Amino acid sequence: MIIPVLKGIDFVGDPKEQMNFNVRATAYISEENDKGADCFHFQVISPEYLAEFLSENNVFDGRATFIVSKFDLASLELEVNKILKDCIRPTWDEVGKAINRHLRWEYDNIEYMSSEELQTRVELDE
Numbered sequence: 001m002i003i004p005v006l007k008g009i010d011f012v013g014d015p016k017e018q019m020n021f022n023v024r025a026t027a028y029i030s031e032e033n034d035k036g037a038d039c040f041h042f043q044v045i046s047p048e049y050l051a052e053f054l055s056e057n058n059v060f061d062g063r064a065t066f067i068v069s070k071f072d073l074a075s076l077e078l079e080v081n082k083i084l085k086d087c088i089r090p091t092w093d094e095v096g097k098a099i100n101r102h103l104r105w106e107y108d109n110i111e112y113m114s115s116e117e118l119q120t121r122v123e124l125d126e
Helices: 047-056 073-085 092-100 115-125
Strands: 005-012 022-030 038-045 065-067
Touching: 005 073, 022 073, 038 047, 038 092
Parallel strands: 038 065
Antiparallel strands: 005 022, 022 038
């Protein structure tokens, strides 16, 4: 079985001193001994941000979103690791798809084709 491991998280922005925030983040996840990692994107928002958003919009799509009372890296890592424990699968593709239910996988909706399939598609488009 493939066991996914969180290698790190990068954030765009620093909400530590703000009460109203929406921060984009990328979790780097792979197998234990892999040198690289796949990127899984998510956002971290405050309840104040959500309230402001809903005052202007009817619906908030909450996929790949963590709503936190205060920004805390350790808590976010803990939550991502909880997700990963539920995503152990026989192949990496199955692991990625399982994680993608919670976070946005960089390879979501990518279709791989052989050179023959690609050539056929190009010829059909001409």
